[in-house]
Amino acid sequence: MAENIRSTAKAIIVRDGRVLLNRCMGERIGEYYSLPGGGQHRFEPLEDAVRRECLEESGLHVRVLRLAAVCEEIWDDPVVRAKHPDYCHRMMQIFLCEVDESRPPEEAKEPDYQMIEPVWVPLSEVDALPLEPRLLTHQLRAVLDGTAPLFLGTIHC
Numbered sequence: 394m395a396e397n398i399r400s401t402a403k404a405i406i407v408r409d410g411r412v413l414l415n416r417c418m419g420e421r422i423g424e425y426y427s428l429p430g431g432g433q434h435r436f437e438p439l440e441d442a443v444r445r446e447c448l449e450e451s452g453l454h455v456r457v458l459r460l461a462a463v464c465e466e467i468w469d470d471p472v473v474r475a476k477h478p479d480y481c482h483r484m485m486q487i488f489l490c491e492v493d494e495s496r497p498p499e500e501a502k503e504p505d506y507q508m509i510e511p512v513w514v515p516l517s518e519v520d521a522l523p524l525e526p527r528l529l530t531h532q533l534r535a536v537l538d539g540t541a542p543l544f545l546g547t548i549h550c
Contacts, residue, residue: 399432416511427508428448429511449502489536
């Protein structure tokens with residue numbers, strides 16, 4: 394098993410009362426939604442990672458506004474740990490971002506794992522969705538309204 398903790402950069406992008414989410418399909422849980430973003434490369438600043446990941450997954454250029462939240466995910470299931478050792482312990486740094494309207498969208502080139510498509514979801518509907526990271530469920534409004542980063546906590550899966 395890998396001994397590393399995976400560092401990820403995620404984005405909350407809101408435009409016209411809607412948030413950009415990745416619609417995904419998982420083997421165990423079926424349809425779910427996740428924030429755009431992914432793994433940080435070695436020596437890559439987190440802000441560069443979130444910009445790169447958003448471009449890869451959605452084709453959108455984004456501007457990072459601020460760090461919004463941090464959460465941790467630990468998978469306790471030994472089967473999951475054996476099958477996905479690099480993903481069984483993740484730190485998620487979540488940034489509030491905005492679309493850089495001065496740059497035209499590009500073709501999305503690298504969808505996230507289990508991702509079907511990027512979708513714009515009305516903020517009023519997000520609480521009813523199976524959202525990943527789960528710790529963000531029912532806390533998105535608090536994250537958006539806050540002025541300081543919020544530690545969402547640790548979830549054991």
